[in-house]
Amino acid sequence: MADAYDLGFRSLDETEEHDDRRLSVEGSVPSWLSGALIRNGPANFEFGGERATHWFDGLAMLRRYGFDDGTVRYSNRFLRTDAYADAADGETAGEFASGGGTLRQVARWLRAVGPPESTDNANVHVARLGDHYVALTEAPRRVAFDPDSLRTRGEFRWTGDVPEHMATAHLAVAPGGETVGYATTFGRTPQYHLYRVPPDGAERERFAAVDAEGPAYVHDCVATDSYAVLVEPPLRISVLRALAPWGDGILDALSYDADGRTRFLVVDRKTGAVVAEPTVSGFFVFHLVNAFEDGDDLVVDLTAFEDADIVGALSLETLSEDAFDAVPPGRLDRFRLDLDPDRDGGVERSRRYDGGLELPTVPQAVRGRPYRYAYAQATDRRGANGLAKIDVEAGTAVEWWERGVYVEEPRMVRRPGADREDDGVVLATALDADAGRSMLLVFDAETLTERARAPLPHALPFGFHGRYFSELEGAA
Numbered sequence: 001m002a003d004a005y006d007l008g009f010r011s012l013d014e015t016e017e018h019d020d021r022r023l024s025v026e027g028s029v030p031s032w033l034s035g036a037l038i039r040n041g042p043a044n045f046e047f048g049g050e051r052a053t054h055w056f057d058g059l060a061m062l063r064r065y066g067f068d069d070g071t072v073r074y075s076n077r078f079l080r081t082d083a084y085a086d087a088a089d090g091e092t093a094g095e096f097a098s099g100g101g102t103l104r105q106v107a108r109w110l111r112a113v114g115p116p117e118s119t120d121n122a123n124v125h126v127a128r129l130g131d132h133y134v135a136l137t138e139a140p141r142r143v144a145f146d147p148d149s150l151r152t153r154g155e156f157r158w159t160g161d162v163p164e165h166m167a168t169a170h171l172a173v174a175p176g177g178e179t180v181g182y183a184t185t186f187g188r189t190p191q192y193h194l195y196r197v198p199p200d201g202a203e204r205e206r207f208a209a210v211d212a213e214g215p216a217y218v219h220d221c222v223a224t225d226s227y228a229v230l231v232e233p234p235l236r237i238s239v240l241r242a243l244a245p246w247g248d249g250i251l252d253a254l255s256y257d258a259d260g261r262t263r264f265l266v267v268d269r270k271t272g273a274v275v276a277e278p279t280v281s282g283f284f285v286f287h288l289v290n291a292f293e294d295g296d297d298l299v300v301d302l303t304a305f306e307d308a309d310i311v312g313a314l315s316l317e318t319l320s321e322d323a324f325d326a327v328p329p330g331r332l333d334r335f336r337l338d339l340d341p342d343r344d345g346g347v348e349r350s351r352r353y354d355g356g357l358e359l360p361t362v363p364q365a366v367r368g369r370p371y372r373y374a375y376a377q378a379t380d381r382r383g384a385n386g387l388a389k390i391d392v393e394a395g396t397a398v399e400w401w402e403r404g405v406y407v408e409e410p411r412m413v414r415r416p417g418a419d420r421e422d423d424g425v426v427l428a429t430a431l432d433a434d435a436g437r438s439m440l441l442v443f444d445a446e447t448l449t450e451r452a453r454a455p456l457p458h459a460l461p462f463g464f465h466g467r468y469f470s471e472l473e474g475a476a
Helices: 002-008 082-088 104-112 239-243 309-312 316-326
Strands: 018-022 035-042 060-068 071-078 123-130 132-136 142-145 152-156 177-183 192-195 207-211 221-223 228-230 236-237 254-257 262-266 274-276 279-281 284-294 297-305 328-337 347-361 373-377 386-392 396-400 404-414 424-430 435-446 450-455 465-470
Touching: 002 316, 002 424, 018 221, 035 123, 035 132, 035 404, 060 424, 071 254, 123 465, 177 221, 177 386, 192 228, 207 262, 221 284, 228 284, 228 297, 262 328, 284 309, 284 328, 284 347, 284 373, 297 347, 309 316, 347 386, 347 404, 373 404, 386 404, 404 465
Parallel strands: none
Antiparallel strands: 018 071, 035 060, 035 465, 060 071, 123 132, 132 142, 142 152, 177 192, 192 207, 221 228, 228 262, 236 254, 262 274, 262 279, 284 297, 297 328, 328 347, 347 373, 373 386, 386 396, 404 424, 424 435, 435 450
């Protein structure tokens, strides 16, 4: 496990950037797979002789896997941002827990009555907005990049006026192609500002402003045909703590209310009205799996944690001492919300998969719609992270494991013309700790049988999220 930590949280530099390198393939990649998987994540944790204190604070690196007629090509490149330049000058680049955080910037704004300066270290996710490919983080700055070369194009600026002190890196593509996101503002009345982006554009339109509790640390959202859904855990952000001179980033301003409740915010996408806001016994959540409408009910599937200990468990110090044994498991739970205004609006909770998991995904074709299968990183064994395919209707799962292999977020790509939901392949990057390098894995989406693996020329630090872009060429 120590080797996995040393490899998965090591720092790369410019000498380990690769440009459109063809990978050797063991097995067979289907010839119909055409496009590119672009992933994002931290890849350098050293700033001026000091090491970042949290995984979330590493410098952003994009990773591209291009597919064409059975071949796989690989590129990786750091985002050349202000944070990257600051780190080269020996300044702290992180904001989550390594000092100088977004809330610290907000504190300076509250003192000086001026706009806060936030990090542009966009290391969490990627999205396509109109003709723009954009790297995202939870600070309100986005970075545009070339989807072929991965070269940084500069800061991406929205059109449309949406206030924000914090932002989501998880933009939900709703049925019909509209993108839904939200931003958080602090002040006397903290709020979540929900917005929409048209399928072919990059202009934000705010459609709702919802009062926040705390506010809370809300990481993800999901959209159905009619609703946008936020899940607000009792992990509160203390702006007063952020004002304290000893504060270090967002992590230092977070506190979990063990007696608090978790609130579901269901917002009508057309009117902006809050349709329902039921609460349940408190739990923490990073990622929502999916949601869909079922008559008068709204079904929300998510990865639930008993509390917010996972946030601190992902500090580099904790990971270096205890590796992944210290990381608590998430469970796939289903919440059925009764939206009938003539009834009490109850919530039913059920467990859909009892194994530990994180980084869940479903194919875009079923996002916001009734579905059967989810894919996720499986976390219940020592010495490996596996891959799980969960049947959310039956509550069963198929799993793939290989000792010493640490699977990251999976992405399911459906075969063109497929009728079955699971007709296609699952793409997942993974660290092979024994071999000392990373690889791309290709699985049959129905059976989780491994179809191919393509070793990379080095070990990549663990990343976060990515998307598959079928419109891109396999070769850069």
